[in-house]
Amino acid sequence: xxxxxxxxxxxxQRDHDNHPHWGGGLDLSAHVRREAGLRAxxxxxxxxxxxxxxxxxxxxxxxxxxxxxxxxxxxxxVAWQIASVYTxxxxxxxxxxxxxxxxxxxxxxxxxxxxxxxxxxDVAPAIYARLGFRPRPAVDxxxxxxxxxxxxxxxRYLAESELGPDHCPHPPVGALAIPVTAGILDWxxxxxxxxxxxxxxRRAARCGARIGDQRVIWTEHGDDLLILHLHAPTRxxxxxxxxxRTAAELGLRHVRGWEVPGWPEGQGERVPRVGALPMxxxxxxxxxxxxxxxxPRALWV
Numbered sequence: 001x002x003x004x005x006x007x008x009x010x011x012x013q014r015d016h017d018n019h020p021h022w023g024g025g026l027d028l029s030a031h032v033r034r035e036a037g038l039r040a041x042x043x044x045x046x047x048x049x050x051x052x053x054x055x056x057x058x059x060x061x062x063x064x065x066x067x068x069x070x071x072x073x074x075x076x077x078v079a080w081q082i083a084s085v086y087t088x089x090x091x092x093x094x095x096x097x098x099x100x101x102x103x104x105x106x107x108x109x110x111x112x113x114x115x116x117x118x119x120x121x122d123v124a125p126a127i128y129a130r131l132g133f134r135p136r137p138a139v140d141x142x143x144x145x146x147x148x149x150x151x152x153x154x155x156r157y158l159a160e161s162e163l164g165p166d167h168c169p170h171p172p173v174g175a176l177a178i179p180v181t182a183g184i185l186d187w188x189x190x191x192x193x194x195x196x197x198x199x200x201x202r203r204a205a206r207c208g209a210r211i212g213d214q215r216v217i218w219t220e221h222g223d224d225l226l227i228l229h230l231h232a233p234t235r236x237x238x239x240x241x242x243x244x245r246t247a248a249e250l251g252l253r254h255v256r257g258w259e260v261p262g263w264p265e266g267q268g269e270r271v272p273r274v275g276a277l278p279m280x281x282x283x284x285x286x287x288x289x290x291x292x293x294x295x296p297r298a299l300w301v
Contacts, residue, residue: 001053002053003051003053003054003107004051004052005049005050006050006051006062008039008050010050010052011035011050012032012036014059014062014086015035016028017086017088018086019031019032021086022084024195033194034194034195037190037194038187038190038191038194041187041190042183042186043183043186043187044066046183047067047068047183048064048065048066048067049064049065050062050063051063051065051100051104053099053100053103060094060096061085061086061087061091061096061097061099061100062086062100063083063084063085063086063101063104064082064083064084065080065081065104065117066080066083066301067080068080068081068178068181068184068299069178069181070116070176070177070179071171071176071177072115072171072175072176072284072286072287073171073174073175074171074172074173077113078112078113078115079115079116079178080108080116080118081119081299081301082117082118082119083119083120085097085100085101085119098130098131101131102131104117105117105132105281105283108283109283109284114283114284115283115284115287116176116282116283116287116289116292117133117281117283118178118280118292118299119133120276120300120301121275121276122275129279131281132281132282133281134281134290135277135278136277136279136280136292136293137259137278137293138258138272138273138276138278139258139270139271139272139273140258140270140272141256141257141258141263141268141269141270142224142254142268142269142271143267143268143269144253144255145225145248145252145253145254146241146244146247146248147245147248147249148245149241149242149248151238151241151242152235152238154211154212155209155210155239155242156209156210157208157209158206158207158208158210158215158217159207160186163182163185163217174286174291175288175292176280176287176291177292177294178294178295178299180228180231180296180298180299184298185228185229188219188228188298188300189207189219191219192220196220206246210239211232211238211239214232214233214235214236214239215229215232216229216230216231216236216239216240216242216243217229217230217298218243220250221256223252223253224247224253224254224255224256225246225247225254225255226256226297227255227257227258228298230263230296233262236263236264236267237264237267240255240264240267240268243255256268258273258295258296260295260296261294276300278292280292
C-alpha cells in the first residue's frame with residue numbers, strides 16, 4: 001500500500017461517493033459543483049493537496065491537506081490542516097484511514113519548517129488520539145440577534161474585497177500559532193457563497209466590520225451569523241453589536257463564535273461545541289500540543 005496524490009478526476013468521483021455523508025442537504029449535482037468550485041478557488045489552488053491511500057489501482061482512503069503558514073516558538077514554520085478524511089463504507093474498519101494519516105505525517109514531517117498537523121474532528125476524538133492527535137478546548141460563544149443594537153459612530157462595515165491578512169502572533173517557546181490570512185478568509189467566504197447560491201440562502205451584503213485596525217469577520221451558517229475572526233482588544237463589544245444587528249436583519253437567530261484567548265468577558269453565553277473539535281499532532285519534539293491555544297473559526301477546513 002502507498003500514499004500518492006489524488007487526481008482531480010478522482011476527487012470528483014469521491015465527491016459523488018461522499019455525497020450521502022457530506023452533502024449537507026444539497027442534491028448530488030449541487031454538492032459536486034460546490035466541492036469542485038472550492039477546489040478551484042485561488043487559495044485552495046495554492047494551499048490544497050488531495051491524497052489517496054492505494055493498493056495497486058484501488059483507492060482505499062482519501063483526504064485533503066491545506067498548507068498554512070505558522071510560527072513555532074516565534075520562528076516561521078509550516079503546518080498542514082487535514083480535511084475530508086473519507087473511506088467508502090465497504091472498506092471501513094480495516095485501518096485504511098489510520099494508515100494513510102500515519103504515512104502522511106511521516107511524509108510531511110520531512111518538509112522544511114514542518115511543525116504540526118491539525119484537523120477538526122466530527123467523530124470521537126479517541127479515533128485520532130490513537131494517531132497522536134491531541135484535542136484542544138472547544139467552546140462557542142453565542143449572542144442573540146438584536147435589530148436594535150446601537151452602532152458605534154466610528155464603525156465601518158467591510159466588503160468582501162477588503163479582507164486582509166492578520167499579523168501572525170509570536171507564541172512562547174513550544175507553542176504554535178497559525179495566523180488568519182486573507183486566503184483562508186476568502187475560502188471561508190467562498191464556502192458561504194456556494195451554499196447561498198445552491199441552497200437559496202440569503203447572504204449579507206457585508207462580511208464584517210472594523211473600527212480602526214480592529215475588526216470582526218463573519219458569514220452565514222444555518223440559523224447563525226458565524227464569527228470567523230475577532231481581532232478587537234478594546235472594541236469587541238461595539239463590533240459584536242454590529243454582528244448582532246446584521247444577524248437580525250438577515251432573520252438569523254444568533255451570533256456565534258469560537259471562544260479564543262482574549263474573547264471579551266460577558267460577550268455571549270458559553271456553549272459546548274458539537275463537532276469541529278480542534279486537534280493537533282506535532283511533527284517536531286519542540287512543538288507542544290497544549291500550546292496551540294488560539295484557534296478561531298476561520299481556520300476550520
